[in-house]
Amino acid sequence: MTTLTPESQLLEVSLGPQHPSTHGVFRMQTVLDGERIVKLKPVMGYLHRNHEQIGEGMTYIASFPFTDRLDYFCAMTNNLGLAIAIEQLAGIEVAERGEYIRVIMSELTRLVNHTAVTGFLLNDMGAFGTPLLYAFREREKILDLFEMASGSRMMCNYIRPGGVREDLPEGFLERAREVVGNYPRFLDEFEALLTENEIVRQRTERVGILPKELAISASITGPMLRASGVDYDIRKVDGYSIYPRFTFKVPLGTVGDVYDRYYVRILEMRESVKILHQAMKEIPKGPAISPKGATLVKAPRTFRPPKGDAYGRIEAPKGELGFYLVSDGSNQPYRYHVRAPSFINLTILEDMCLGHKVADTIIILGSVDIVLGEVDR
């Protein structure tokens, strides 16, 4: 840290770890000149439980419930990332209906995540309670859908290599159509309150600007990258699962400030709704998991992928979620690594905050969208 002398006007302040605005247990060690940030070092690891080592000590399938607890807002996409890495490693094909269910669940997860983070962002700005409750009211309806399909609201543990664990229950699609059909109305309502709101705009515009070049160089991914105007969405770039079959746009920001990050998320939700309508219209009948996947799920201890390595990545709501697996031919991964988007998105937190006031750092951190379960692993 900068050396503090009695004459200097600098003040060292530790923001967090126990504070609601840090979204968990996260600390920002700052040096302040009056109200302005001169230096900021993120301190993390309070929730570290060495997820990777736990994953190396158990079978491939046994890691799925643990991935739920990485980013606990997006259990479905976490499952999907690991499933795709295992499929690459062992060459497992995916059942057609399973692919559709995966897309439906991923996009519902995106709605959950973006809705919640927007609510929290408003909370950080000082609109205490109301916007967050509006957001959570909608999130609750989707969590009910997750409960219908997987038996659990947040820790879903649903997607498996080759497809999904169980087929959708009766009546799921009807209810999902209703929830998704009503979603644009909620978004309109939310936007009417926020998008043109003068206080929101004054607090967020030109705050925490992230230039395009820095965003690329710093490996930023997800809505934060696209808010800076970089057109990079892994759903389009890799075309994993069956995303190439759906028509949707990739919304981009222009300035890269907090407002753009908020608005890109709103637009992404509208695109997710489009994908959901297409997927629920075209979903075929048939088994939800491929034969090879079904045997694997029934007898996980006998599953021994060939020697080699695989890096599976998906566009999780927070950015690129990657799983790197190395197999030595046994039934446990020799190396199991999680490339966590919100961990890497924190790299440039200091650059975005320098020169801003303390109150701005709080919303800049809120706009990064971190979940400490994933940052600390």
Add this chain to the structure above:
Amino acid sequence: MVPPLEQLKGELERALPGLTLGLEGAHLLVQPNDLVRLCQWLKSSDYHLDYVANLTAVDYPPDRMDMIYHLHSMAKKHGPVTIRVTLPRATPVIPSLVPVYRGAEFQEREVYDLYGVTFEHHPDLRRILMWEGFKGHPMRKDYVPENQDALE
């Protein structure tokens, strides 16, 4: 598109004399001292590999420690090129990629913390997940966790 690795290897050897490269499966094997030079070329060349998606280590006791880098291009939307660098396990030292890719900063700190690999010229090489003063590197295969049930 990124060309097949064989072709990329030939191009690299022509463009950067003095490189010692190898191929194994989908991995490009690179010597530690060539890494920064090679990545700088890959970033500024027509392949525009401007994005280090993932960076991690794999521990092979008793004497080997591998670094794995997955490079992609955001400008041209292609990739990955997977680079593997083998280090001696007793003294794993490798030049830092932060001067080329800022995104390597936290990922290298994580590898330093959990595997004990030292990154030369890293701007701020400290532990990131474990606390200051922690002994050992918990992701190494021979790490024995302290027995928390033992009475003092």
